[in-house]
Amino acid sequence: MTAHPTFCRVCYHLCGAVVEVDDEGRAVSMTGDRDNPLYRGYGCMKGRASPSVHNSPNRLLQSMKRQPDNSFAPIDVELAMDEIAAKLTAILERDGPRAIASYHGTGIVAHSLAMAGTHSFMEAIQSPMVFSNESIDQPGKSVAKGLHGMWQAPGNGWIDPQAILIIGMNPLVSHNGFPFGNPAAWINDRLAKGTQLIVIDPRRTETARKATQFVQPLPGHDAAILAAMVRVIIDEELYDCAFVAKNTRGLAELRTALAEFSPEAVAEAAGIGAADLVLAARTYASARRGYAICGTGPSMSGSSTLVEYLRMCVETLCGHYMREGEVLPVAGVTMAPPSAKAQATPPFPAWGDSFGGHATRVRGLGAYFAGSAPMPTAALPEEILLPGQGQVRAFINCAGNPVLAWPDQNKTIEALSSLEVSVALDVKMTPSAALADYVIACKQHLETPGISYLSEGLAFYSTGVGVAESFGQYTPAIVAPPPGSQVIEEWEFFYGLCKRMGREFTMHGLNGTTFDVDLDDRPDTDTDTLLEQFMAGSRIPLAELKRYPHGAVFPDENARVLPQDEGWEGRLELADADMMADLRAYSLASSNDGAGFTFRLISRRMRHTFNSISHDPATRGLPYNPAFMHPDDMTAHDLTEGSVISITSRYGSIPGVVRVDAALRPGLISMSHGYGGGPDDDADLFEKGSPTSRLSGLDDEAERYSGQPRMSGIPVNIAPSDFPLANKGVVKHLTTSGRDWE
Structure with a gap:
């Protein structure tokens, strides 16, 4: 060894x-x-x-091509690229660039250049139809920045917070919400030092069990709860008066819009105590240093943008930002040295016509402020199915699993099955890959070199994500692909298409640089060479990073927050017109609307999976996603652990295996996203689980900014199921230790 x-x-x-x-x-x-x-x-x-x-024997070692009888047969990857390039060229010439769309999912984390390669190809063919997983999870984090504006220095609570506010997120399982490292050791250390941990969640999660204050509302009330907290902070003058006066505008207008959000009214609607809500606001606002973060739960059960905007208002009112002269916790490693100033970037276009991006043909949706993949994924199934000029006819799915991840599974399957050309880049035959015409077999992460740029870059995505030190690491490829296999990296596929289609392959680096990849000199174009160009302008050169095989921290005491520019007039916006309109239109009564339905289905994380990734026996987790229920609800419906039920929403029905979870509020069912397959796979319930995406619909409470519909807090009914239990290994699964699946 x-x-x-x-x-x-x-x-x-x-x-x-x-x-x-x-x-x-x-x-x-x-x-x-x-x-x-x-x-x-x-x-x-x-x-x-x-x-x-x-x-794994289930791994793809050769690329595959769909046959006339819908079976798959191996195909040489070079031949596959020949055929795909020819078909895409024909579509481009006939229908134009908009007819080709791409999507990248969370699997891109395995390869440092996968996302950059996808975007380089789409830019080469001049197609604006670039979609990503961000717009089906927490798109409001991006849009809210434009509506509120951004402080040009980091938050002040990431290193040593006095208070942490976590809404609908479970950092001890999801690994987001606490600084990267050992999350349990980090929070235990902070709690021992007196940090106040406030958790608001419909389930007493692993993180909530450590909370100094836990509030357990009904799902879908996160925006109202934050609005009530903002009202308490303003009315009791708990905000940083000097900071707000100098750096914000709209305080009075914001307070006027909060007229209906008294703690008492919100608490009654959300099923919590008004005193608990007020205490949460007072505790958080009294901390000089702190940070607040919202997770998938709030984002998927209401307007992600309104929730994130109100979270930013809380942070701004409390003045939880670094000030002039403070040392920056992350001074750049794979990225360039940051330039942080104690001043506000005022609001900027973030969605719709004012954003200046491309429009879809669906429900008035358009591009929004989301980096290099700005198109709303919830519009893509309809863009594929809607005939006429601009219809998407070809689709490239890079390391994603739309059948399990996108909302409205029925519409997604219909769309993916109707394409003229469909390509999936993956490491196994997922339910989504099974609908493609070509499946390109890709390398696994131990077979490729990489850099840890995402741990730095995520800080730009949201407060409460990423590293809290100037840490970086490079890894070489550890092993070679299995003998006899023919697997490639994602960027190699897009490079191959550009070469065949006569298009330049220009990649964008981490620090605003671009570089052309020579299409005539492939033998000298390897991942290490590209990574060096990808990191151009970084504070720590790749050659230096390679000297530390275990990774290293590269502190810089000289990296400090700079003073405000002379004459600077930028202010953060507390009363954006769209957000105030959404608040005025918000109805506390309608937020509980679920007429005809007895339960709400909410999302949850499990330790052994990451979205639709890592469903493997080696993780020692259940192969399916149980339908967790409160014991009182199980008794009321005459259910026991292992009972199979039918769970039905307005949009579809799935089977579920009941398990008890006393940490839930009664009236809720909690299931993980990213399991199962299409309707024909329901018989494999105990081997694959159930796709909760089938219970959502593209038109269900879809927000106007990103098009994201409701994907958690879904009104559902349950009924006994006649699912056959024979030969399904039920006893084995039901005796699995709870520690393995929680």
């Missing part, structure tokens, strides 16, 4: 790891790296299962 330091790329947390490789060159184990200065041996079951996933 030989041991190789690396970092895990199953999810965004990028834990330091050590991989053991046998004398045949196979990865046989992966454990936490105790010599990594940030993670110090921490790792999770998903990462530890990486060798098993790499060596």
Whole structure:
């Protein structure tokens, strides 16, 4: 055996790891790296299962092509690219660039250049139809920045917070919400020092069990709860008066819009105590340093943009931003040294016509402020199905699983099945890949070099995500692909298409640079060479980063918040017109509207999965996603653990395996996203689970900014199911230790 330091790329947390490789060159184990200065041996079951996933018999080792009888047969990847390029060229010439769309999912975390490669190809063919997973999870984080404006320095609570406010997020399982590293050790240390941890969630999550204050509302009331907290902070003058007076506008208008959001009214609607709501506001506002973060729950059960905007208002009122002279916690490693100033960037166009992006043909939706993938994914199924000029006829899915991830599974399957050309880049035959015409077999993460740029870059996505130190790491490829396989990296596929289609392949680096990849000199174009160009302008050059195989922290005491520019007049907006209109239109009564339905289905995370990734026996988790219920609800409906029920919404029905969870509020069913398959796969319930996306609809409370519909807090009914239990291994699954699946 030989041991190789690396970092895990199953999810965004990028834990330091050590991989053991046998004398045949196979990865046989992966454990936490105790010599990594940030993670110090921490790792999770998903990462530890990486060798098993790499060596899985279910792995794709050859690219596949759909046959006339709808079966798949291996195809040489070079021939596949020849055929795909020819078909895309014909569509471009006939229908124009808009007829080709791309999507990248959370699987791109495995490869540092996957997302950049996708965008480079789409830019090369001049198609604006670039979609990503962000617009089906928490798109409001991006839009709210434009509506509110942004402070040009980081938040002040990321290093040593006096108070943390977490709404609908479970950092101890999702690994977002606490600084990257060992989340349990970090929060335990902070709590021992007196940090106040306020958790608002319909379920007493693993994180909520550590809270100094826990509020357990009905789902879908997060915007109202934040509005009531803002009202308390204003009315009791708990805000940072000097900061607000100098750096904001709209305080009076904001307070006027909050007239209906008294703590008493909101508490009654949300099913919580008014005193608890007020205490949460007072506790958080009294802290000089703190941060607040909202997760998938709030985003998927209401307007993600309104929730995130009100969260930003709370942060701004409390003045939880770094000020002039303070040392920046992250001074750039793979990225350029930051330039942070103690001043506000005023609001800027973030959605709709004012954003200046491209419009869809669907429900008035258009591009929004979301980096290089600004199109709303909720519009894509209809863009594929809607005839006429601009109809999407070809689709490239890079490391995503739309059948399980996108809302409205029925519409998604119909759309993906109707395409003229469909390509999936993946490591296994997912339910989405099974609908494609070509499936390009890709390398696994231990087979490619990479850099930890996402741990820095996520800080630009949201407060409360990413590293809290100037940490960086490079990893070489640890193992070679299996003998006889033909797998490639995602960027190689897009490079190959550009070469065949006569298009330049220009990649965008991390620091605003661009570089052309020579189409005539492929032997000298490898991932390491591209990573060096990708990192151009970084504070720590790639060659230096490579000197630290276990990763390193590169502090810079000179990286400080700069003073405000002379004459600067930018202010943060507390009363954006669209947000105030949404508040005035918000009805506390209608937020409980679920006429004809008895339960609400809410989302949850489980330790052994990451969205639709890591469903592998080696993670020691259940292969399906249970329908967790409160014991009182189970008794009332004569259900026991292992009962199979039918769960039905306005849009569809799925089977579910009941399990008890006393941490839930009664009246709720809690299930994880990203399981199951299409309707024909429901018979494999105990092997694959159930797709909660079938219970959502594109028109269900869809917000006007990103098009994101309701995907959590869904009104549902349940009924006993006649699902056959024979030969499904029920006893084995029901005796699995709870620690394995919580």
